[in-house]
Amino acid sequence: MEQIDYKKLKDNCFMRQADKELFSLRLRIAGGKIEAQHLKKVYELAEIYGKGYVHLTSRQSIEIPFIKFEDLEMVKSEMQEAGLRPGFCGARVRTITACQGCTVCQSGLIDSADLAQEFDRLYCGKDVPHKFKIGITGCHNNCLKAEENDLGIKGAVKPVWIQEKCTYCGICQEKCRHSAIRVDRDNKTLTYDEASCVNCGKCVKACPCQSWEGKAGFKVYVGGLFGNDIQTGRQAVPLVYSRENLNKIIQAVMEYFREHGKKGERLGKTLNRIGWDGLFQKLDGILKK
Structure with missing residues (x-):
């Protein structure tokens, strides 16, 4: 037999x-x-x-x-x-997940679909200590639940208010779900609390007179788990605006995991064991170069 x-x-x-x-x-x-x-x-x-x-x-x-x-x-x-390809099992980077992103979805801030194809070419199937999941979600609606992945990416925007264009209509305040914007229509004033802003970009998309502007970027989360153990991933760096830097961060996270991870241990468990600061310092150093 x-x-x-x-x-x-x-x-x-x-x-x-x-x-x-x-x-x-x-x-x-x-x-x-x-x-x-x-x-x-x-x-x-x-x-x-x-x-x-x-x-x-x-x-x-x-x-x-x-x-x-x-x-x-x-x-x-x-x-x-x-031309069909098998997926991946075992201690490797698994198939990339993504929403359709800004080319299809009106809420999308980044081209998630194109990023998924790029990451598929660069990272899928790479050996790591344990399975490694990458998910890309195009906006703060978070359809792909970035924080549940070993490495999650979420589309984001840092808004900038252009006062001379503003009519103080209050639409941005209505759209902001985190009370980061307050508009006084009678006195023609607007206050923006950057600390409360989650960079969802809803103010930029909703403004009828383009008084809110912003450049789309990426929030990067690491260490998420959603299986036998559940753990919310943490934002690893401030907003990243270039794909070049985004790829540098992904490569550095994977290198750090290979260096410190144990066989059969997910990235989140590795970071819990050795501490998160070492990785965050490494990533911060990469962005400052």
């Missing part, structure tokens, strides 16, 4: 099911985006080798369950021919 290397199969994202002779294939779908032609091939594979359905995972991937062991090589061959 042929000896089955289950670890090798799992490394290629053929995961053993409850029935150990059947496997579920997890595909690599960066940012939840899949081409229509690839979706058609997924349908064909599920029809021919599975049970005619797919499972949409919580991290925007697609799984095809109920594949027989004897069909795995054929499925793998057809996947490669069609």
Whole structure:
């Protein structure tokens, strides 16, 4: 009887099911985006080798369950021919999740979808001490829940008030959910409490006379967990405005994790064990260069 290397199969994202002779294939779908032609091939594979359905995972991937062991090589061959890629399991950077961002969503502040494709090329599958999840959410609505990821990115804006353009209509105050803006229409005054501002950008988007301006940037969170243990990630640095610096931060976080993390230990657990200040100081030094 042929000896089955289950670890090798799992490394290629053929995961053993409850029935150990059947496997579920997890595909690599960066940012939840899949081409229509690839979706058609997924349908064909599920029809021919599975049970005619797919499972949409919580991290925007697609799984095809109920594949027989004897069909795995054929499925793998057809996947490669069609340009489909397997996802990632084990102690690696997992498939990137993202919302559709500013090119589709009217609330979006950053191009989450494009970032997901970039990060997919740069980081997916990289070896780390334990699984490492990256999520990108385009605005403060936080659909991808940045703080739940090992490294989460959230679109943000630092607003700037242009007094000479303001009509004191009060719309910005109505849109601000954190009471950072107060408008006195009668006396034509406006106060902005920067400490209360969460950089959601709603004032900038809502202003009918462009008296609020702001440059879109990125909030970066690290150390989030949402599984057997739940931990909210912490904002690692002030707002970052360039992709170059954003990538420097991601690379530094991953290097720090490789240096200090233990096998089977998530980043958040590593930071709890050794302290968070070392990483924050490292990241601060990178931005000051």
